Amino acid sequence: MDKMWAGRFEKALDKQADDFNSSIHFDSKMYKQDIRGSLEHALMLTTCGILNQTEYEKINEGLNSILDDLDSGALAFDMDAEDIHMFVEAELTKRIGDYGKKLHTARSRNDQVALDLRLYMRDEANKIINLLCELVCVVKDKAKENQDAIMPGYTHLQRAQPITFAHHLLAYCMMLLRDITRVQDALKRMNYSPLGSCALAGTTYPTNRDMVAKNLGFDGVCMNSIDGVSDRDYCIELEGAFSTIMMHLSRFSEEIILWSSWEFKFVELDDSYTTGSSIMPQKKNPDMAELVRGKTGRVYGDLMATLTMLKGIPLAYNKDMQEDKEAIFDATETVIKCLEVFIPMVKTMTPIKGNMYKAAGKGFINATDLADYLTKKGMPFRSAYKIVGTIVAECIRNDITLDQMSLEAYKKHSDLFENDLYEEISLESCVAKRISKGSTGYDSVKEQIAYVEEQLK
Ligand code: ARG
Numbered sequence: 001m002d003k004m005w006a007g008r009f010e011k012a013l014d015k016q017a018d019d020f021n022s023s024i025h026f027d028s029k030m031y032k033q034d035i036r037g038s039l040e041h042a043l044m045l046t047t048c049g050i051l052n053q054t055e056y057e058k059i060n061e062g063l064n065s066i067l068d069d070l071d072s073g074a075l076a077f078d079m080d081a082e083d084i085h086m087f088v089e090a091e092l093t094k095r096i097g098d099y100g101k102k103l104h105t106a107r108s109r110n111d112q113v114a115l116d117l118r119l120y121m122r123d124e125a126n127k128i129i130n131l132l133c134e135l136v137c138v139v140k141d142k143a144k145e146n147q148d149a150i151m152p153g154y155t156h157l158q159r160a161q162p163i164t165f166a167h168h169l170l171a172y173c174m175m176l177l178r179d180i181t182r183v184q185d186a187l188k189r190m191n192y193s194p195l196g197s198c199a200l201a202g203t204t205y206p207t208n209r210d211m212v213a214k215n216l217g218f219d220g221v222c223m224n225s226i227d228g229v230s231d232r233d234y235c236i237e238l239e240g241a242f243s244t245i246m247m248h249l250s251r252f253s254e255e256i257i258l259w260s261s262w263e264f265k266f267v268e269l270d271d272s273y274t275t276g277s278s279i280m281p282q283k284k285n286p287d288m289a290e291l292v293r294g295k296t297g298r299v300y301g302d303l304m305a306t307l308t309m310l311k312g313i314p315l316a317y318n319k320d321m322q323e324d325k326e327a328i329f330d331a332t333e334t335v336i337k338c339l340e341v342f343i344p345m346v347k348t349m350t351p352i353k354g355n356m357y358k359a360a361g362k363g364f365i366n367a368t369d370l371a372d373y374l375t376k377k378g379m380p381f382r383s384a385y386k387i388v389g390t391i392v393a394e395c396i397r398n399d400i401t402l403d404q405m406s407l408e409a410y411k412k413h414s415d416l417f418e419n420d421l422y423e424e425i426s427l428e429s430c431v432a433k434r435i436s437k438g439s440t441g442y443d444s445v446k447e448q449i450a451y452v453e454e455q456l457k
Contacts, residue, residue: 370424
């Protein structure tokens, strides 16, 4: 096929080079945005007296018919086209003749692609925000249902202090709420229209960039045309935000994988979100969680690819920048796909409170509370800490837990011990006594649930 820019050349582009150069197999994804941008561009050209009414009507009709035909499948993408922009323009010219050739007045593919990608990513980022809200809601509801489920809280994956399952889940709500604001922040900064930057230097036509920006829902225009066509900061910001989302989902996945193992059995995943083994009949594997954990690396890779692609290129547009799209499309699709299975997987996950409670009973996770007991009776914390350490060692030797040790045995360590110590170190009171803001205490957890619900509004 003859290239639009063939005029300057004597020889056609080599076939392999042509395939290498072509981006239609991935940028065709942006056809709606490309046509929407062109429609607004044509309207602006007409309003500014650069196109006449007939030209506008032809272009408008032609672009809308292409949009309809692509939507319905009546028109297929020409995989020999160089990119989506060339394809739409060539198709337009096929349909309306020379009128189609007027559309590219006061525009370049450089600002066109910059516009399309911003429009596309704005839609996708909003999809991701909606999915994140849905996930926060599901996790919050699970927390709400499990405010009484006591489990061991861990540090170093060693049992540390009793917490509730609700408190643990709410930690993820806080992370995911921050993730939402990270995407929102990026959206705010990227919501400026590059269209009208043209190739790099602007144009000699009396265009109205603000008009196009306004009609496309932007907060304004990119103020420097060189920056307008060269800026891909928003891709990096979004990929950074997506990487953080994946990191959070991956940590959550790791816990779900641990919790659903026989070693923990704190949760049972629904059959519809687990798989079997081809050889071991007993197996029920948490594949979805593992895949989410595994796919996190790809999204980090996409971020790295974009950062590295941009670091050495001079202003303004360079073809390297065509590589922005596959990376950000992959990151976007990965996050969306992961969220789409993660949400129902968590929703259908059943906590096994009995096992959580049993695990909380072992591992001396009430030892801090025992030390606090002595401290509240006047002993300095460090001394209390030391005594309790000795008591724990004694219990381990005798294979008993703190609540199984007799008062007589306790008294040998300190006169301050009385019968009320048993109540003090019960798991329920360990949780109930935690009254600081943000703690695992029952009231604090209620406050956290209310906070999450407020944020979701
Ligand atoms: N397909 C190109 C891209 O994605 C469009 C811009 C091409 N501009 C150019 N001057 N070759 O970056």
